[in-house]
Amino acid sequence: METVNIRNRDMDWDIAADIHFPPNFDKTKKYPAIISAHPIGSCKEQTSGNVYGVALAKEGFVVIAFDRSFQGASGGEPRFIEDPTLTVEDFRHVADYLVTLPYVDEDRIGVLGICGGGGYAINAAMTERRIKAVGTVTGANYGRLMRGGFAKLDPIGLLEKISKQRTAEARGAEWHVDDLLPPSVEAGKKAGIKDIDVLEATDYYRTPRGQKPHGCNRSLLSHQAAAVGWDAFHLAEVLLTQPLCVVVGDKVGAFGAYRDGCEIIERAASKNKELVVVEGWSHYDLYDKPEPVRQALDKLVPFFKTHLNGAAAASRPQAAE
Incomplete structure (x- = not known):
């Protein structure tokens, strides 16, 4: 693995990324590459890199797992911002970087997104x-979540709250940062939380199971408005034409990935698309x-390999200079 910094030329800061290499990697050959995007409030060391990135690299892909701007080890101030428009631009900057690498085949680049990273990957x-x-x-549509459960089904009320906080900060008030999860599963249950997604997220992010220094699950209130007005699937019927594989579990929680998976499979213009339901999980x-x-992974x-043209063969030699 190699850690790199990718310059975000538009915003003048760096995007931090880990590159995972296939076995017996040979930098003189050309490999297919996959951009791997982490969940909401997460980082590249949580599932996108250390689980799926590692596994896909073992199958012959160069995998680049990156931290979104304002999060993880990437630049951007203030911290803890989820701005979908800027996030989509992060994908472009990572693609820009990949096409400069002599061992990456620019015609064989794919993307994998987990949780909110899945909605971002689709939109990008x-x-x-x-x-x-x-x-x-x-994969989850973060805009739908922000208008739904994250807004307590009152998106206008949330926007009013955001506006008031932004005015306060413009006048010198401190940043207001929301913790997205309870400190422990026990604390969540004691507070009356019953939803499987919230409790299992807490078990992942707040215990040694998945806890990482940069995986903070925090959100800056005054900068949430852009996400409320965003839709990951907007124009999918027209613009999403690439082959699409959507994996969801059938134990459904409030974050709505199962719902979103069904919706994007129905709406996508892709001729080759598949919904994979992992039963019992x-x-x-x-x-x-x-x-x-x-x-x-048995599906992905x-x-x-099929749609990035034979990754198992690992690689075409580079053309002579």
């Missing part, structure tokens, strides 16, 4: 034609538990 692929195949694992089981992850690996 609609207008980033260098992406040739799209996979998601328990939940949203967060698909982050790192061996059996559901194996089932997801052949999907990417």
Whole structure:
């Protein structure tokens, strides 16, 4: 693995990324590449890199797992911002970087997104034609979440709250940062939380199971408005034409990945698209538990090998200079 910094030339900061290499990597050959995008409030060391990135690299792909701007080890101030428009631009900057690497085949670049990273990956692929195949694992439409459960079904009320906080900060008030999860599963249950997604997210992010220094699950209130007005699937009927593989679990929680998976499969203009339902497993089981992850990879690996033109063969030699 190699850690790199990718310059975001538009915003003048760096995007941090880890590159995972195939076995017996030979920098004189050309490899297919996959951009791997982490969940909401997460980082590249949580599932996108250390689970799916590592696994896909073993199958012959160069995998680049990156931290979104304002998060993880990437630049951007203030911290803890989820701005979908800027996030989609991050995908473009990562693609820009990949096409400069002599060992990456620019015609064989795919994308994989987990949770909110899945919604971002779908949206980015609609207008980033260098992406040739799209996979998601328990992918969620962050805009729908922000208008729904994250707004307590009152998006206008949330926007009013955001506006008031932004005015306060413009006048010198401190940033207001929301913790997205309770400190522990026990604290969540004591507070009356029953939803499987919230409790299992807490078990993942707030325990040694998935806890990482940069995976903070925090959100800056004054900068949430852009996400409320965003839709990951807007114009999918017209612009999402790449092959699409959507993996979801059938143990359904409030974050709605199962619902979103069904919706995007129905709406996408892709001629080659598949909804994979991993039976008996939940949203967060698909982050790192061996059996559901194996089932997801059993579909994703052949999907990417087929649509990124024979990754198992590893590679065409580079053309002579």
